[in-house]
Amino acid sequence: MPRTHEVTNQVPPHHGYDAAADPALLEAVDREGADWALPEIHRLGVLAGSEQAAEWGRLANENPPVLRTHDRYGHRIDEVEFHPHWHELMRTAVAHGLHAAPWTEDRPGAHVARAAKFIVWSQVEAGHTCPVSMTYAAVPALRTTPALASWLEPLLGSRTYDFGLRRPDTKAGLIAGMSMTEKQGGSDVRANTTTAVPAGDGMYRLTGHKWFTSAPMSDVFLTLAQAPGGLSCFLLPRVLPDGSRNRIALQRLKDKLGNRSNASAEIEYEDASGWLVGEEGRGVATIIEMVNTTQLDCVLGGASGMRLGTIRAVHHATHRRAFGRALVDQPLMRNVLADLALESEAATAAALRLAGATDRVAGGDSDEAVLRRIALAVTKYWVCKRAPGHAAExxxxxxxxxxxxxxxxxxxxxxxxxxxxWEGSGNVAALDSLRAMSRQPETVEAFFAEVGLAAGADRHLDAAVAGLHKQLADPAEAEYRARQLAETMALVFQAALLQRHAPGAVADAFCASRLGGEHGGAYGTLPTGVDVEAVLERARTEGAGG
Incomplete structure (x- = not known):
């Protein structure tokens, strides 16, 4: 090659590290009672940080799914075709229990272990985690109808990924999807017009159009339809017990901004068959079990993306030189990188605390259920709202x-x-936190009890908690202020967790910048006096091999 094409000052590939070697993640796994899962989390982390896994993710995204509505002879087939590496990603996720392990493992910390693996493996490729998350969330909704749960839960919990359209009871494992929104309603599912009529054989016949169906290649779907008794939840298989195709027509795949490797579709129910889940007229109450669970995965996904963005930025800055020295040694770049790392640590700490609460709720802890109700709503709002800006920086x-x-x-x-x-845009999530506090005033008490565990640790945190008390005591225009309230609560929740569990350099920098007013409107505006090196050390992957 000509000398002009000699490659110098380029960053080596970011491969060959353990994606689970994240101090914030590992510390949270330990304190939330899932240290027994660390060997498997690290095995998955080594794979997630490998060149092989990176190639799986790249090709799955560069070769998005294709809808095949008909075969060559004109028969309607409604199949979705994926790149082979999509199936490798799914096979790995299912084998490691990301889809349903907590429902099959009767041991403390099962949801925390699963959450940690979800954060680690999502860094490879986020799109395929949509059906994984939906399968995880389907189980608690199905448990409202024991007959369906006893039949399907062992298949949904199987660690065998078995792709293809066949009768559910002939497969080694199942994947679940969700189909709620319609074009006229979106988040307002009570505006749905899909109808469900009892068929007299224990099933219902559904007719209608769904505007956004997640993972249309799934084996079974939870969906909403208007039954005689009101809006109700139903389970629809793609293949009926007699082996025939259910009357679910895939109209088109959505051309989405991101999440390209995953299929999302508009579908038509044409007298499709399904079973009632829960009671007639209680569709929202039934499917909310699924929504609450997938909201946790929204937080996990946001934390995963932040961690990936942070370590990639630090890796690049470590190996790239400009103006005579490495970028990572330049003060302003160090400020930016440390700021990104703080946001990532706070998101991870909150996500794993919520996963721990999920474990304790499953064990019958009513106090944790009350805390989870409000903390998940505000954290879902804030972590997901921060993710795009973090990725851009x-x-x-x-x-x-x-x-x-x-x-x-x-x-x-x-x-x-x-x-x-997904699962409630910013306004929906913020208003959900108001709804929780209004309908369950005990959520406010639980929230302040939780953040009170860090009382006296930091003056900025103490001042923010006092200010929050005053804000919540004033109900005037609460709906108008819902975003500000949710943001403040989320920041206080994160800051309290960091003060209790993170190194002082991390906790103090987070409180000073996020709560103390010593921060600008962009990343990279941390105040002076921050121990930047201590923060950055927790965001390095050099030396974090398998």
């Missing part, structure tokens, strides 16, 4: 190299807004 750390597709940063950037839209 991490991309900018790579400069032009981050703006090209080969870097993987554009994919991370496109993926970042999804969690803030």
């Amino acid at each position: 991490a991309l900018e750390c790579l400069g032009g190299n981050g703006y090209i597709e080969d870097s993987g940063m554009p994919r991370l950037y496109r993926e970042a807004p999804l969690s803030s839209i």
